[in-house]
Amino acid sequence: MKLSVFVKSVLATSLAVSVLASQAAYAETMRLRMHTFYGTEVDQIAADLSDRVKEASDGSLQIQFFRGGELVDSDQFVEAVAQGSISIAHGVGSYWPGTVGIGTIEAGLPGAWVSVEEARDIFANQGLDKIIAEAYEEKGVKLIGRGFGSDYGLVTTKPVTSLEDLGDMRIRATSSIATVLQKFDIPTAFIPGEELYIALSTGVIDGAVYGGPVEYEQLRINEVAGYYTDLNLLNPGWTENLLINPGTWEKMSDEQQQILQTELDQYLLDVHNWLEEGNQRLIDEGTLFEFATLSEEDSRDLAEASLPIWREEAARSERNARAVEILIQNAKAKGRLSE
Incomplete structure (x- = not known):
């Protein structure tokens, strides 16, 4: 089919306009x-x-x-x-x-x-x-x-397999985790991540809840604290x-x-x-840390001790209350909270 000169001109013009429009959209x-x-x-x-x-x-x-x-x-x-x-x-x-x-x-x-x-x-x-x-x-x-x-686990200078083992240790933790640990009379402190190596090597703290094995590897924490314990409390942390x-x-x-x-x-x-x-x-290699996991009973006790934190956050605002209600309904659906 042959196109007229007029049609060819219109098509060429349309194409040119389209190209120019595309270029204009990305001009800056x-x-x-x-x-x-x-x-x-x-x-x-x-x-x-x-x-x-x-x-x-x-x-x-x-x-x-x-x-x-x-x-x-x-x-x-x-x-x-x-x-x-x-x-x-x-x-x-x-x-x-x-x-x-x-x-x-x-x-x-x-x-x-x-x-x-x-x-x-x-x-x-x-x-x-x-x-x-x-x-x-x-x-x-x-x-x-x-x-x-x-992962969001606990790294320590000596083995930990139960909450009882933490009784005489001072653990670095953020506010919410610290509140939970304090309910079990476990001393806590907050120390910035970049200061963990020195704090652990000098005995200012005996352990930290900061991240997973790879984060501890990046900070070379394995050189001063060789034990990693999965708290089974929050994943991803x-x-x-x-x-x-x-x-x-x-x-x-x-x-x-x-x-x-x-x-x-x-x-x-x-x-x-x-x-x-x-x-x-790092878990598969098993050379950087000695790995352990808290018992189901200890992890359940930690979870139950967390509920006052949920209520405290919910009380801060109507928006927070709506957000916490979503978490509560989800936990009930998963069987982690009773009706």
Whole structure:
């Protein structure tokens, strides 16, 4: 079939307009400053993210990545994103409970979930992330990603196989875990992660609840504390989030938003897989730590001791109460709480 000169002209013009429109949509390169709470251990994962985003967006989105502490402290992420000094933050809600009141619940209350699958369902399908997003919106930031940590066990300078073994030890723990341990007369203290090595080597503390085997390996904790005990209380032991400046998000085209969302989701999954694979490798090798697990009875006692923390968090606000109610109903459905 032969086309007239007029039709050919119209087609050529339409094609040119389409190309120009596509180029115009990407005319301005957006440079995104992304900050994580992790250190050098996620450098390769971050580099892969930057490469994928740049390629998928034809160079219109470019990520400049910053490690923990390089630009702002991790507990200042919410303010920094809201002000636009960083575009995207990769953090943990428990770093800023004074700024976002639901942060401690978001990060993970003791006994809230016992598997990644359960945690994903609670956040995505039972409405927890929707409630959390409301809280961040009020602070001028947009929640665009949910990540999941990994093992969250106890490392000590001598063997621990029961709660009784902890009676004469001082354990580093965050506030919620510390509250649970204190109910069993176990002394606790809070020490920043970067100070754990010195604190353990000098006897300031005798153990720490900080992460999984791979995190302890990164900090060389095995050199000063060679025993790892699974508390079987919260797994994954923390959740991670991605926050973006709303103005930055709204400047993107729909296609750019989809590209960024897809690649950030992959980034969070890559971090989780790195943690899981690293922890399993160290457990299988069995050379870095001597591994043990608390008895079911001790773990159940810890879980029951956690309930006052749930109630305390619920009492802080109506929003927190709604979030805790989701956790309660889930725990009942799983048989971990009685009716």
